[in-house]
Amino acid sequence: MEFKVTDVKDVVIRFAGDSGDGMQLTGTLFADMSAFYGNSLSTFPDYPAEIRAPKGTVSGVSGFQVHIGSQDVNTPGDMCDLLVAMNPAALKANAKWVKAGGMVIVDEDAFDDRNMELAGFKTDENPFEVLHIEDRVLIVSPITTLTKESLKDSGLDNKSILKCKNMFTLGMACFIYDRPVDYIYGYLEKKFSKKHPEVIAPNKKVLDDGYNYASNIHAIPSTYHIAPAKPEKGLYRNISGNQATAWGLMAAAEKAGLELFCGSYPITPATAILEELAIHKYLGVKTMQAEDEIAGICTAIGAAYAGDLAVTTTSGPGLSLKSEALGLAVMTELPLVVVDVQRAGPSTGIPTKTEQTDLFQAMYGRNGECPVPIVAPHSPSNCFDAAFAAAKVAVEHMTPVIMLSEGFLGNGCEPWKIPQMKDYPTITPPFPKTEVPETEGGKFHPFDRDPETLVRTWAPAGTKNYEHRVGGLEKNHYGSISSDPVNHQTMVDERRKKVDLISNFIPELKVNGEDSGELLIVGWGGTFGHLLSAFDTLKEEGVKGVSLAHFDWINPLPSNTAKVLGAFRKILVCELNSGQFVNLLRAKLPQFQYLQCNKVEGQPFLVSEIVNAVKKNL
Amino acid sequence: MEKHYTQSDFKSDQQVRWCPGCGDHAVLAALQRALPDVAGLLDYEKERYVVVSGIGCSSRLPYYMDTYGFHGIHGRATAISTGIKVANPWLTVWQACGDGDALAIGGNHFIHAIRRNIDINIILFNNRIYGLTKGQYSPTSKFGAITKTSPYGTVEKPFEPGSLVLGAKGTFFARGIDVMLQLNEEIMTAAAAHDGCSVMEMLTNCVIFNDGAHKDIADPAVREDKTIVLRHGEKMIFGKNRDKGLVLHGMGLRVVTIGGEGGFTIDDVLTHDAHRDDRGLHMMLANMKGPEFPVALGVIRDVQDPTYDDGVRDQIADIKKTARIKCMDDLLQSGSTWEVR
Numbered sequence: 001m002e003f004k005v006t007d008v009k010d011v012v013i014r015f016a017g018d019s020g021d022g023m024q025l026t027g028t029l030f031a032d033m034s035a036f037y038g039n040s041l042s043t044f045p046d047y048p049a050e051i052r053a054p055k056g057t058v059s060g061v062s063g064f065q066v067h068i069g070s071q072d073v074n075t076p077g078d079m080c081d082l083l084v085a086m087n088p089a090a091l092k093a094n095a096k097w098v099k100a101g102g103m104v105i106v107d108e109d110a111f112d113d114r115n116m117e118l119a120g121f122k123t124d125e126n127p128f129e130v131l132h133i134e135d136r137v138l139i140v141s142p143i144t145t146l147t148k149e150s151l152k153d154s155g156l157d158n159k160s161i162l163k164c165k166n167m168f169t170l171g172m173a174c175f176i177y178d179r180p181v182d183y184i185y186g187y188l189e190k191k192f193s194k195k196h197p198e199v200i201a202p203n204k205k206v207l208d209d210g211y212n213y214a215s216n217i218h219a220i221p222s223t224y225h226i227a228p229a230k231p232e233k234g235l236y237r238n239i240s241g242n243q244a245t246a247w248g249l250m251a252a253a254e255k256a257g258l259e260l261f262c263g264s265y266p267i268t269p270a271t272a273i274l275e276e277l278a279i280h281k282y283l284g285v286k287t288m289q290a291e292d293e294i295a296g297i298c299t300a301i302g303a304a305y306a307g308d309l310a311v312t313t314t315s316g317p318g319l320s321l322k323s324e325a326l327g328l329a330v331m332t333e334l335p336l337v338v339v340d341v342q343r344a345g346p347s348t349g350i351p352t353k354t355e356q357t358d359l360f361q362a363m364y365g366r367n368g369e370c371p372v373p374i375v376a377p378h379s380p381s382n383c384f385d386a387a388f389a390a391a392k393v394a395v396e397h398m399t400p401v402i403m404l405s406e407g408f409l410g411n412g413c414e415p416w417k418i419p420q421m422k423d424y425p426t427i428t429p430p431f432p433k434t435e436v437p438e439t440e441g442g443k444f445h446p447f448d449r450d451p452e453t454l455v456r457t458w459a460p461a462g463t464k465n466y467e468h469r470v471g472g473l474e475k476n477h478y479g480s481i482s483s484d485p486v487n488h489q490t491m492v493d494e495r496r497k498k499v500d501l502i503s504n505f506i507p508e509l510k511v512n513g514e515d516s517g518e519l520l521i522v523g524w525g526g527t528f529g530h531l532l533s534a535f536d537t538l539k540e541e542g543v544k545g546v547s548l549a550h551f552d553w554i555n556p557l558p559s560n561t562a563k564v565l566g567a568f569r570k571i572l573v574c575e576l577n578s579g580q581f582v583n584l585l586r587a588k589l590p591q592f593q594y595l596q597c598n599k600v601e602g603q604p605f606l607v608s609e610i611v612n613a614v615k616k617n618l
Numbered sequence: 619m620e621k622h623y624t625q626s627d628f629k630s631d632q633q634v635r636w637c638p639g640c641g642d643h644a645v646l647a648a649l650q651r652a653l654p655d656v657a658g659l660l661d662y663e664k665e666r667y668v669v670v671s672g673i674g675c676s677s678r679l680p681y682y683m684d685t686y687g688f689h690g691i692h693g694r695a696t697a698i699s700t701g702i703k704v705a706n707p708w709l710t711v712w713q714a715c716g717d718g719d720a721l722a723i724g725g726n727h728f729i730h731a732i733r734r735n736i737d738i739n740i741i742l743f744n745n746r747i748y749g750l751t752k753g754q755y756s757p758t759s760k761f762g763a764i765t766k767t768s769p770y771g772t773v774e775k776p777f778e779p780g781s782l783v784l785g786a787k788g789t790f791f792a793r794g795i796d797v798m799l800q801l802n803e804e805i806m807t808a809a810a811a812h813d814g815c816s817v818m819e820m821l822t823n824c825v826i827f828n829d830g831a832h833k834d835i836a837d838p839a840v841r842e843d844k845t846i847v848l849r850h851g852e853k854m855i856f857g858k859n860r861d862k863g864l865v866l867h868g869m870g871l872r873v874v875t876i877g878g879e880g881g882f883t884i885d886d887v888l889t890h891d892a893h894r895d896d897r898g899l900h901m902m903l904a905n906m907k908g909p910e911f912p913v914a915l916g917v918i919r920d921v922q923d924p925t926y927d928d929g930v931r932d933q934i935a936d937i938k939k940t941a942r943i944k945c946m947d948d949l950l951q952s953g954s955t956w957e958v959r
Contacts, residue, residue, distance in 0.1 A: 036956050237955045251946045261705050263697075281934045282941030283949065286704055288930075291730040295697040298690070298727075302670070302701025305688055306709060310701070328691050418950045461668045461686040461702060462709050469630075469680050471689025472673075480632065481681065 004222040005178070010069030011226060012077030013173060015166075016094045017086030019053050019062040022166035026084075027064025028413075030173060033183040035238045035415045038228025039068040042380075042529060044076030044604065045411045049268065049351045056118035061093040068177075070227040074529035074536075076412065078606040082176065084169050086110060086143075088119035088127055095131035103137040103220075104128075105172060107165065109144035139219055143168050150209040154202040164206045171210020178225050181207055232417060239416045241380035241409035242269075245313075245339055246276035248387025250283055253309040255388075256395055256427035261286045261308040263299035265318065268351040269407040270341035273313040293321035297338065301325060304334040305470065307460025309391060313339040315407075316358045317348065320365070326400055327366045330495065332470040333447070333456050335394040335429075339387070339403045341410040344602040353602030354408035356525055359580040362402045363555060369492045371499040373397070374554040376404040378528035381416035383409060386552065389506075392427045397502055398455050404554065406526040406576075408604050430458050436465045444468045446479040447491075454498035503556040509564050511549050516567035518545030519618055523574045524554060524581050527605055531574060534610035546614055554581065557588060565592050572597055572617055574610055623654040623664060630684040641796030641822030641831075642676050642743060648799050649712070649741070650683070652806035656710075660810065666710050670699045672724060674716035675750045676743035676822075693724030696731045699738045700926075707927045710810070711738040717758040718748050721777050725757075732786040734926035735814040739806070742779055742817060745824040745831050753827035765827075780904030783817045784897050784919065790816035791904060792917040796823055797836050801847060801915060808917050814925050835913050844908055848916040850892040853884060856912050863887030864903075871902050873911060892920040 013030065015023045024045055031043045046063040053060030067077035079099040085091035087110040098104055113123040121127050128134040147168045151161045167184075174181050184207055192200050214220060239247075253260035262285070264274040278287040286308070290296040297312040304310035314322065319340045329336045342358045344350035362374050373393055377386035383405060390401040430450070437444040446468040447456050459466035468479050474491060476482040511520075512535055523531045528550050535548040549564050551557070565571055565585075573582035574597040582594050597613040599605060628650045636642045656662060667685035671677035672695035680687030686709075690698045699713045720728045720742050731738065747765065748754040754767040758779065762771040783791045790812045794802040802820065809816035821832045835844040846856035846864070854864040861876050865886050874882040894900070900919040907913055943949050 032954070036954075038956070038958065231958050233958050235951060235955050235957055237950075237953065247946075247949070250949070254946050259705070261701065263701060280943075280949065282937045282943060283945070284934060284938070286930055286934065288700075288704060290697065291726050294694060295700075295727055295730070298694040298697030299701030299704065301690075302688070302698040302703075303705035304701075305686075305698075306668075306702045306705035308705040310705075324691055325694065332688075418955065421946050421950075460706070462665055462706055464663070464665045467665060467684060467686050469687035469689065471680070471687075472691050473689060 005225050006222045007225050007227065009071060009226075010067060010073060011082070011177060011224060012065060012067045012080040013082045013084070013177070014063055014065045014080040014094055014097060015084045015169070016061055016063040016090035017166070018055055018090070019048055019050065019060050020055070021062070021086045022163065023062050023086070024064050026166040026170050027066050029170060029184055029187060030179070031066045031068070031413065032187070032238055033179055034066070034068040035236070036183050037179065039226055040071060040073040040229040040231065041066060041068045041414060042073050042076045043067070043413050044408065047352055056087055056089055056115045058089045058093050058119060061090045063090075063094060068226055070229050072229070074533045075604070075607060078608055082173065084173065086165070086169070088115050088121055091127055092119050092121070092131065095133050098133055098136055101136070103139065103176070104133060105139040105141065105169065107143035108140045109142050137221060139217070141213070141217070146209065146213060147206055150206050151202050154205070156199070156202055160199065164203055167203050167206045168210035168213075171207040172214040174207075175211045175214035176220055176223055178223055181211060231415070235418045236415050237418055238413050239381050239384070240272070240411060240413040241377065241383040241405060242272035242341065242411070243276050244381050244383035244416070245387045245403070245405060245410070246273045248384035249277070249309070249311055249337065249391055250280060250285060251384070251421060251424065252388045252391030252427060254421065255424055256309055256391070256429055258307070258309040258395070258429065259284050259286065260311065261288070261300060261303035262311045262313065263288045263290050263296040263303065264313045265290050265293045265296045267293070267315045267318045269343055269410050270313045270315045270318070270339065272410065273339060273341070293318040294325060297322040297325040300336055301329050301332070301334060304329070304336050305332070305461055307462070309395065310335065311337045311339065313341070315341050315343045316345045316361065319358060319361055323366050326372065327368060327370050328472050329400040330366070330370050330372060331472050333398045333495070334400070334470070335398055335458070336400040337387070337390045337394050337403060338400060339405060341405045341407055343407045350602045352407065354406050354526070354576065354604060355600060355602060356406060356527070356576040357580070357600065358404060359554065359577065359584070362404055363584065369496065371496050371555070373399060373401045373499055373502055373556065374404055375401065375552060376525035376554055377409055378525060378550060378552060380409050380412045380414050388424060392425070393502055393505065395427050395429050396455070397453065397498065398430060398458060399499060404525060409526040430455055432457055432459050432463060432466055445477055446470060447475060447477045449477070449494065453501055454494050500556050503559045506553045506556070506558060508560045509549055509551065509558040511547050511564055513539070513547030515547070517547055518568065519570040519572055519614060520565065520568035521546065521548045521572050521574060521610070521614060522551070523548070524551040527574060527576060530605040530607050531610060533607040534614065537607060537611050538614060543615070543618070546618070551581070554584070562589055562591075565589060570595055570617060572614060574605065574613065576600065576605065623657045625650045625654060627664060628653050628683055628685060630682055632681045634682050635678065636675060637826055639825040640675070641745060641824070642679070644796040644799055645741065645743060645802060645820050645822060646679060646682055648802035649806060652803045652810070655803070655807055656810040659807070662710055666708060667712065668702055668709050669712045669714065670695050670702065671714040672719040673750070674719045674748075676714050676716045677719060679714035693719055693722070694727060695719065696724055696727035696740065700731055700736050703736055703738055703927050704930055707737070707931055713738055713740045715740065715742060717742065717744045717746060717756045717779070721757040721779065721782070729782065729786040732783055732788045732815050732817065735789055735923050736926040737814055739809045739816045740818065742819045743822050744779060744819050745822045745828055746776070747824050747828035747831065749824045749827050778905055779817070779819045780918065781901060784901050784904060788817055788919065789814040789921050789923045790917070791819070791900070791919045792816070793819045793821065793904070793913070793915050795821040795832060795836050795845070795915060798915070805917060808920060812920055814923055834908065844912055845915050846912040848890045848892070848903065848914055848918055850890055850917065850920070852890055854888045854890055871906065871911065892917050895921055
């Protein structure tokens with residue numbers, strides 16, 4: 001039989017199942033394969049905090065959404081074209097995300113009385129009707145039975161066979177979206193050739209059987225072709241935000257000629273940065289899994305004093321614990337990068353869900369007058385550049401810098417045109433320029449400053465003739481402890497000015513669209529993809545007078561901020577909190593009126609939410 | 619060695635601001651005397667010394683040393699020291715901290731530095747009181763101690779720093795007392811020579827808030843009878859007349875009079891073995907207290923074990939040898955990539 005093949009610009013697929021069903025892997029493989037095929041893409045893992053949450057329940061559902069396209073894909077997509085649900089709970093948790101006209105694949109075998117009850121359905125109900133998706137294309141297949149049948153002669157035990165169910169569904173998805181399965185073959189061979197060669201052939205078989213099953217049942221109205229995107233020429237790889245962060249830090253260390261030290265304590269969703277750095281010891285990376293968050297930052301501060309590029313990585317609750325030590329880094333004026341991969345708070349909150357709610361903490365969460373530069377990456381791959389920039393500013397301006405990443409960016413991944421290190425700027429640590437300090441008596445004055453940047457000299461412990469003391473007490477330019485009132489005012493002012501002056505060294509704020517008009521969409525950090533898609537959508541719909549300005553630097557603000565904002569009648573600040581950046585802008589640039597679009601659900605924006613907010617305010 | 623250092627090379631120009639009569643003066647003096655010896659012994663240039671501290675009276679010490687110094691925040695000195703040593707193992711790190719700093723707010727960092735056996739030298743000033751905040755009880759204050767926050771006496775038992783160090787598998791533990799300058803210098807020199815985490819408990823007096831903190835053993839009139847100075851390879855004898863000794867008795871220790879009741883001779887008295895791997899006897903020695911036993915001073919334990927900083931450095935060196943990826947460009951282009959033409 002000839003299948004109808006439909007060409008589409010993009011599709012969104014959501015794989016959902018129990019947190020032990022391997023949905024994260026299935027989604028990741030589908031994404032990697034599509035990237036390899038040449039599609040533009042964006043992913044969004046949405047999983048519970050529990051490693052093995054109660055089986056079959058809605059709270060235990062783990063999802064992975066992937067958006068692939070033949071043009072620029074900026075977000076993981078609002079609604080999905082295909083939902084794969086491995087049990088009733090997964091169907092229940094995700095039904096609302098299926099587009100009208102979309103397709104749903106479920107494992108019929110998992111819809112037994114027990115699982116129906118666990119998901120909160122009555123056993124005699126039709127779950128599709130209850131969820132109002134009975135009009136979607138429903139593919140109800142006995143996936144468990146088919147997997148068992150497929151592998152009955154494989155020699156694998158029952159438990160191992162059941163683990164292959166996800167490969168069956170992946171095979172089905174490959175058929176529907178015209179994906180070449182060779183990539184998965186390669187993955188299986190590479191992954192299992194050493195430790196479990198016996199599972200390679202069964203996995204391949206079940207993948208093929210899933211593919212063939214989908215083509216045989218004649219229940220699928222059309223297969224879809226998503227042509228490769230036409231990105232810039234070059235070498236590409238897939239990268240997640242946390243991996244890109246780790247690599248950006250390593251790149252900065254190389255450019256600065258410094259060794260990289262990372263002192264961290266595991267915390268969701270930042271842990272992957274520490275794990276990634278720990279792999280690359282062959283590039284001289286020193287990672288230390290400290291005894292707690294405070295030790296993480298304090299070992300890093302010690303390493304900075306001894307001359308390393310020092311880093312600590314964490315999430316919101318960890319940043320709270322590091323507050324006092326961050327003040328110490330401000331006071332001692334040592335270079336330090338603090339990466340906060342934000343998650344839903346307060347307190348433990350919802351550890352695996354994304355938010356932008358640590359901006360105030362990063363900005364103000366310390367005792368005393370304690371300014372810290374803040375940079376926020378705007379996409380998974382941009383975490384590389386943001387981490388690099390954070391390290392460059394930290395080293396060249398002798399200050400701790402907070403990089404405000406987000407769970408959405410850290411866990412998300414996208415294709416990335418591989419850069420070359422020669423295209424990145426050098427990083428020049430302000431080391432002593434003379435063998436002996438050029439002061440009367442030849443004693444080093446650690447808090448003498450460069451008159452233009454107010455940056456002090458960095459003389460790492462061990463530098464001959466530069467012995468000096470630093471600490472948390474207020475001191476004068478000579479480094480002697482001082483509680484003199486005038487000196488304190490001077491030092492407070494200088495530390496603040498030093499941070500303000502960084503605005504001369506960061507990029508200006510860019511505007512997507514016209515430089516002036518009716519309404520400016522303003523955002524920061526990980527919402528960029530959604531805001532850009534909303535901006536594009538509005539343009540396509542013919543809405544006029546709307547532009548977008550997205551902030552990478554939160555502190556200091558880019559030097560042209562007032563100029564950009566002043567050219568629009570209305571400013572709509574969109575962020576995943578109750579209004580933190582907007583209030584920072586109100587404080588810094590009170591001459592403007594600001595409108596707000598906020599959401600604190602632990603989930604990214606939907607493009608439609610932004611589009612509607614803009615229309616409402618026009 | 620191009621230069622022979624003296625005590626004055628390690629004195630900074632800052633005025634020492636501890637109270638007159640504070641035990642910390644004597645520990646500082648011992649350190650300033652020990653470091654030139656250590657520099658000569660181990661061929662260390664002055665710029666290799668870093669003195670780190672937390673918060674408290676004793677934590678002012680780095681300002682008084684003309685070396686690299688870091689005055690940290692309360693309890694975190696050990697973590698800062700650890701970072702310095704891992705970043706640059708060539709540096710020799712000394713740390714000053716008090717009983718509150720190291721054992722209360724900084725207890726976690728303290729035990730983990732010892733567990734990891736990171737090569738730093740920790741001087742633990744133990745005056746059994748919070749001095750800088752003006753007289754509250756500390757984790758080493760004696761049970762029932764009457765202080766500003768325990769006007770009716772504490773109802774909690776103190777830490778014994780020695781058991782804590784040995785319990786965390788410490789490789790070096792020594793105890794000094796502020797009034798014994800020579801012994802303290804000897805302890806510090808031994809700590810410097812020790813590869814690994816060296817903890818030196820210095821019993822110090824606080825003239826203002828806990829005067830006579832260690833009077834029961836420090837007073838010259840009773841000191842020789844109330845303390846025993848342990849030296850590796852020497853017999854465990856003490857007393858004004860050098861006639862008392864420690865012997866093993868059943869599962870524990872016992873004080874005997876040599877030539878006295880029971881007919882004990884010098885041959886029955888234990889010989890101190892600081893290098894003994896087994897911690898049992900060291901634990902018993904560290905825990906001795908009056909009136910039954912003398913308080914042990916000197917180097918109680920000094921054993922060899924791989925250090926954390928060596929481990930970090932050696933592992934990186936090993937992995938580098940076989941790695942094909944030598945720089946960021948190599949890494950960026952490694953693994954799964956695809957070309958868009």
